[in-house]
């Protein structure tokens with residue numbers, strides 16, 4: 001099913017917190033920077049609280065607001081459902097939206113359990129037969145330097161890949177008095193650093209190398225096991241938590257470290273933590289091959305370091321490539337002249353551009369829900385390994 005250029009397409013966004021704000025910016029911007037094949041209409045944003053959702057609609061540019069996602073995903077004027085809620089609600093909303101014939105963009109990680117992820121992948125596959133598209137919001141794939149890194153690997157510039165090293169370091173919960181927010185509650189978030197930020201580096205390393213992780217050996221750690229209950233009603237009480245008054249149990253990991261074997265024979269090392277004091281959003285990876293190597297650091301996100309191992313030793317070493325050349329680097333032709341750098345929010349604009357383009361051209365978006373399921377299976381293997389004395393644990397295949 002293809003749709004004609006500049007045809008309007010109605011959007012419903014479910015959830016309007018951090019990811020909702022980032023996606024709203026992208027929906028507002030994409031048609032004003034890129035020649036999009038479809039014109040997004042920011043029709044309705046849905047949230048739990050009527051007043052805060054109405055405020056969000058006004059601030060972020062949505063025509064309407066509501067508190068009933070089931071109504072929103074069945075509206076005739078809605079063709080895309082953008083899920084920006086915590087992982088505990090991804091499955092129910094995505095399956096209902098796909099069944100209603102809506103294209104679905106779902107934030108990462110795909111879901112909190114393997115069973116849900118499998119059901120979502122099956123529902124997406126069934127909907128795809130009717131021309132309905134679905135994508136998981138691993139936005140860092142759309143950093144131009146990372147898209148360019150994938151091209152270098154695809155073109156053989158790194159040769160055989162030996163080592164893959166990836167990190168995602170944050171420090172927002174080092175303070176023991178930071179409250180027990182939803183990201184620290186398993187029933188809402190599914191897991192902690194592992195699923196929230198570890199999922200990004202699993203996706204990125206598999207995307208850039210084109211190779212999947214086969215087995216892992218991991219350790220999960222929760223450094224601070226009790227925290228103050230959040231001021232807003234979270235359904236948690238000290239009594240229900242069996243903790244000292246006003247505090248609740250942290251039920252997810254604070255940090256995850258794991259080694260990995262890749263299907264192409266490469267070895268991987270991964271670190272995902274919220275306790276790297278001083279590192280605010282330090283996502284990075286290094287990939288070493290027989291013909292060359294690359295290094296990326298999100299804190300310098302417009303740059304890719306590339307070492308061409310085929311050059312004479314006298315010229316060896318990593319050179320700093322500014323990935324801002326409009327004629328030769330991904331996405332950059334639509335923004336500014338070379339050297340005028342872009343930021344975090346632009347990755348969501350690129351993600352939504354690609355989703356709209358795939359819908360218009362009847363192409364299958366990536367990462368797919370199947371890709372999202374495979375990433376959940378990698379995370380699940382880390383959890384099983386950590387519970388089994390870090391034994392090397394195979395990643396299950398359910399696809």
Ligand code: SOE
Pocket residue numbers: 018170196197281
């Ligand atoms: C919190 O760790 C978070 O908002 C993640 O959920 C996002 O995916 C990441 O891009 C920024 O940090």
